Amino acid sequence: MILPIYLYGNPVLRRQASEVNMDKEELKQLVADMFETMYNANGVGLAGPQVGKSLRIFVIDSEPFKEAYPEEEIRKLAFINPVITKRFGEEYPFNEGCLSLPDIHEDVYRPESIEITYLTEDLEKKTETISGCVARIIQHEYDHIEGQVFTDHLSQLKKMIIKRKLTDIASGKVHPAYKTAKK
Ligand code: NI
Numbered sequence: 001m002i003l004p005i006y007l008y009g010n011p012v013l014r015r016q017a018s019e020v021n022m023d024k025e026e027l028k029q030l031v032a033d034m035f036e037t038m039y040n041a042n043g044v045g046l047a048g049p050q051v052g053k054s055l056r057i058f059v060i061d062s063e064p065f066k067e068a069y070p071e072e073e074i075r076k077l078a079f080i081n082p083v084i085t086k087r088f089g090e091e092y093p094f095n096e097g098c099l100s101l102p103d104i105h106e107d108v109y110r111p112e113s114i115e116i117t118y119l120t121e122d123l124e125k126k127t128e129t130i131s132g133c134v135a136r137i138i139q140h141e142y143d144h145i146e147g148q149v150f151t152d153h154l155s156q157l158k159k160m161i162i163k164r165k166l167t168d169i170a171s172g173k174v175h176p177a178y179k180t181a182k183k
Contacts, residue, residue, distance in 0.1 A: 003037045003051040004181040008101045008149065009170025010052075017047075017054045017145040020080050024123065031078045031121045034059045041178035043099045045137045047144030050100050052181055056081045058141035065133045075134045082118035084142055085127075089113040094136050096150045102176040104165055108153045110139045 006012055020027065030053070038046035038059055047058035061076040089112030097105045113131040116138060120126060130138060140150055151162060168174050 001033050001036065002040050002179060003033050004179045005037065005041060005046075005050055005099050005176075006052050006181045007169050007174070008166055010100075010181065012049050012052055012054055013100055013144070013149060014147045015049065015054045016147045017049055017056045020048075020055050020057050020119075027080070027123075028121060030057065031059060034078075035061070037178075038099075041099050041176070045141040046099065047141045049144050049147075056145045058082075058138075058145065060134070060137045060141060062134050062137060069133050072132045072134065075130075078121040079116070079138070079141070080119040080121065080123070082116055082138075082142065082145075084114050084116050084139070086115040087111040087113070087139070088115075089131065096136075096140055098140070098150055099176075099178070100144075101149060101151065101166070101169060102174050104151065104162055104169075106151065106154055106158060106162065108140075108150050110136060110153075114138060 034046050034051060037051060044062060044064055045058060045060040048055035057080050059078045063074050066074055091109040091111050093107035093109050095105050096108045112135065113129065114135045115129050117127045143149065
């Protein structure tokens with residue numbers, strides 16, 4: 001089922017999300033719905049708060065980066081109760097966008113690599129070291145479960161430049177092609 005996506009300005013995006021604690025069937029359904037919602041909107045990642053659920057969960061699929069980064073492994077994963085335990089390597093800029101902030105694309109600096117511990121959708125515990133695009137997507141999604149969005153990382157000047165765009169999104173003036181939630 002395609003879920004409505006919550007846009008910038010909705011308080012759910014600013015809340016620190018809670019640990020996921022639901023039964024396996026319910027979790028499987030949520031993960032399936034989140035993937036379907038993400039693909040429908042042509043996203044590469046989607047976090048719980050973006051579908052109005054203040055829960056520590058996100059899904060990613062790096063497939064769209066295959067052509068631009070052929071040397072990287074494509075990962076399609078669900079992360080339940082993830083913890084980024086280390087961030088390392090050089091910080092570099094990458095042009096990010098977000099389904100909750102339609103029409104805004106800005107360079108964000110983040111470290112190259114992370115170490116992350118998480119549960120899979122089968123509640124299997126994993127720890128992995130991940131670099132490149134996939135580490136980038138994960139760090140962006142991880143921000144969402146901490147109540148942050150990518151524009152929080154921009155300079156004061158950049159923030160001023162995009163302020164009008166953010167206000168337009170928050171006041172319901174932006175209508176992306178995918179289903180969004182009413183405030
Ligand atoms: Ni996002």
